[in-house]
Amino acid sequence: MSQSELVVLEKKLRDAQLRPTKQRLALARLLYSRGNRHITAERLHSEAMDAGVAISLATIYNNLHQFTASGLLREVVVDSSRSYFDTNITPHHHFFHEQSGTLEDIAKNDLKVDNIPSLPQGTEISSVDVIVRINSIRR
Amino acid sequence: MSQSELVVLEKKLRDAQLRPTKQRLALARLLYSRGNRHITAERLHSEAMDAGVAISLATIYNNLHQFTASGLLREVVVDSSRSYFDTNITPHHHFFHEQSGTLEDIAKNDLKVDNIPSLPQGTEISSVDVIVRINSIRR
DNA sequence: TTTCTTTTTTAGAAGAATTCTAATCTATTG
DNA sequence: CAATAGATTAGAATTCTTCTAAAAAAGAAA
Numbered sequence: 001m002s003q004s005e006l007v008v009l010e011k012k013l014r015d016a017q018l019r020p021t022k023q024r025l026a027l028a029r030l031l032y033s034r035g036n037r038h039i040t041a042e043r044l045h046s047e048a049m050d051a052g053v054a055i056s057l058a059t060i061y062n063n064l065h066q067f068t069a070s071g072l073l074r075e076v077v078v079d080s081s082r083s084y085f086d087t088n089i090t091p092h093h094h095f096f097h098e099q100s101g102t103l104e105d106i107a108k109n110d111l112k113v114d115n116i117p118s119l120p121q122g123t124e125i126s127s128v129d130v131i132v133r134i135n136s137i138r139r
Numbered sequence: 140m141s142q143s144e145l146v147v148l149e150k151k152l153r154d155a156q157l158r159p160t161k162q163r164l165a166l167a168r169l170l171y172s173r174g175n176r177h178i179t180a181e182r183l184h185s186e187a188m189d190a191g192v193a194i195s196l197a198t199i200y201n202n203l204h205q206f207t208a209s210g211l212l213r214e215v216v217v218d219s220s221r222s223y224f225d226t227n228i229t230p231h232h233h234f235f236h237e238q239s240g241t242l243e244d245i246a247k248n249d250l251k252v253d254n255i256p257s258l259p260q261g262t263e264i265s266s267v268d269v270i271v272r273i274n275s276i277r278r
Numbered sequence: 279t280t281t282c283t284t285t286t287t288t289a290g291a292a293g294a295a296t297t298c299t300a301a302t303c304t305a306t307t308g
Numbered sequence: 309c310a311a312t313a314g315a316t317t318a319g320a321a322t323t324c325t326t327c328t329a330a331a332a333a334a335g336a337a338a
Contacts, residue, residue, distance in 0.1 A: 021315060042295080061296065077218065079216065080221070080325095081295075104259065114251040119234070123274060123276060124273065125273055126272040127272045130269050137261055160285090179324095194288095197289080
């Protein structure tokens with residue numbers, strides 16, 4: 001890990017009020033040094049193992065949630081059996097390939113949601129999530 | 140349960156190639172005799188218990204899935220810890236009240252999704268799901 | 279009906295994902 | 309460096325869901 005990369009990641013954590021521990025830095029590196037990612041806890045854990053980083057699954061979960069609470073990650077709910085975390089925290093939507101369980105971003109401007117009806121009394125919008133579920137065409 | 144109601148529900152099950160067993164009829168009644176509903180397995184199970192219907196949780200799950208496979212129900216994925224089943228099987232979207240965990244329908248025509256970008260090669264759309272997540276305004 | 283076959287139900291075990299516990303360790307502060 | 313607040317961890321526990329395999333019920337055939 002280059003020195004400057006490390007500095008950037010460390011600042012990112014500090015700005016989010018998270019101590020840059022060895023584990024957090026390793027996770028931040030896996031998450032943010034390879035473009036936008038959509039990842040599950042188990043998958044991140046095995047990537048960490050593969051990278052030779054000693055980190056428990058409990059810590060993965062703790063950190064995924066802390067990162068999410070600090071706005072460093074966003075949770076995407078597409079599958080009732082697993083949680084996905086998205087490193088792209090700007091407003092956007094998703095394709096979800098049901099067979100492979102993979103997600104792909106849809107840029108906010110590539111899709112328009114209009115005419116949202118008036119909200120129930122006393123409520124406000126937290127987010128508008130569009131999931132376009134897709135499958136391979138079978139011939 | 141009125142005789143005619145029972146006949147209607149029984150036909151509904153038969154049309155879906157499901158034998159109208161005592162348990163299925165009881166579930167169908169809970170699901171379809173009170174307007175559109177969004178319900179979890181646990182909740183449906185306790186409603187059945189309350190109604191004095193002897194039915195195991197395994198049967199609830201079996202039937203929710205069979206109903207879904209036959210198009211009598213539709214699964215709505217909004218919460219990574221629980222599955223919701225919707226008795227409204229026509230295309231529409233949802234408000235999801237995050238604090239209470241309740242769903243509310245948004246009629247298809249009340250909301251427009253436009254400009255879906257071209258799909259990844261070799262795929263087709265299975266569904267387009269919009270979830271408007273809402274929360275109580277806190278003052 | 280009676281019999282046969284297929285489907286359904288069930289209790290309880292098993293599984294998978296996630297959270298909790300409470301002990302140990304680490305980072306930061308004074 | 310010492311104190312303390314925060315972080316990590318193994319493993320247990322929890323929650324939701326699925327599986328298993330045996331018993332019960334439904335439908336079909338005679």
